[in-house]
Amino acid sequence: MHHSYLDKYARRDSPMHRLNARTKLLLFTSLVVFVAAVPRPGLVVSAVLALSVFTFGAIAKIPISYLIIRSAVIIPFTGFAVLSFALTMTEGEMYWQWGPFALTSEGIGRSAYLLLRAWMAVSFMILLINTTPFNQLVNALRCFRIPSIFVLLLSFFYRYLYLLWDEAERMQRARNLRYFGGFWKKQAALIGNMVTSLFIKSYERAERAQLAMQSRGWDGRLRYARIESLRGADIFTLVISGAGIVILWVIQVL
């Protein structure tokens, strides 16, 4: 398997990695909620939040290049919204206009804030995923009373995503060995067949996994091993970060 993992750095050793998963889940989720709740963060607040992304990244020994490349995932999702903000607002100083489209200072400002907020939210989630092994993250979710069926599905998703990915790669390789080009219609039919085959394989695997679970006592109810308790460093981090978010909120409101 040679595809890059979603959580490439999750098993490194750093002060961030050593924190309890619940602490990190609470910390990064609070930051995302804060970013989402403040529609137009001031310069100081924006700078502090952006700096915190890189600071957390540095503490967790996650390369900046990785953070930036991974966070580029927002481009297709926010690109349309950013462009529509930038090109449709008429308030503020006008720089350019063509028919219904206009480029104004207000439009540029709003789209920049939107992009910044989206980037910060995604970066915080990337930090969470890359500082917390997935199983710990899932266990932390159930501590926050997330429905157990959702938690279980999430565990299976993580476990079998890579397997499906591998299967798809193997099928593609097999196809490439015997495929020498053709019309797009033929290609579309081939892709359709591959997706169908992948679906059937996944379905069959799901059935076998269920039998494996049943053979080890699964009766539809989730039972868990014990949860690690919070340590001093976790309490300290939660208090400091909570205070930091409150201060940022006050600065923003004032």
Add this chain to the structure above:
Amino acid sequence: MGYSGVMNSSVIKASGLTFRYSDGTPAIEDISMDVREGESLAVIGPNGAGKSTLLLALMGLLPCGGDISVFGQTLNQKSAKSIRRRMALVFQDPDDQLFMPVLEEDVAFGPINLGLDADEVSRRVEKALSQMNLTDKRQRPPHHLSVGEKRRAALATALSMEADVLLLDEPTSSLDPASRHELTEYLASFSATLIITTHDLNLAKRLCTKCLLLSEGRQAAYGPSEQILDDIELLRQHRLAAPK
């Protein structure tokens, strides 16, 4: 690991075991066997003979016709759960067996479902991982393990059940010769009753006292291993190669 009971009492007894797919095609038909204490059974046969289906049936995971009793207890929907506490199954494909995000949680899955307390779960996990030489891989997701490691990990998930009967579906398939030898010797040291489906007749000869030969879902032969595994003509007729 091991079981206590009267010497030579029946561990698993099946008679007239039949399972048909939803379209009516028989997967196994009229299979009978009796594995007693101190014995182990090799289920051999060509591809598609119904070996894996038989294991699922013995675990009570398929709705079958016929009778199965485990340690004298009749297997039915009511008793299946308590019977499965004494039996552990290892699937042919480790990716079916390993369904949790990390190895340690997979090994703990069975003991937790047995309702054991946290200390006992930890003890069993430690023991199973160390038996399979996987202690340092405990926090690895299964997709980060090699094929051989996955095979041992799958076995560890069954070992942590500390069952009296271990059912193994093609345990040596896709293993290199050295790993195959190590696994065979390891299984030979088990005190649990083994029921193994395999094409590897050397493994069957080394580990099993009895053999059940399946062909197209039917019982082609059943008896002591030396009798069946030495019958070269019988093996050849059923597309099997005699052990060395």
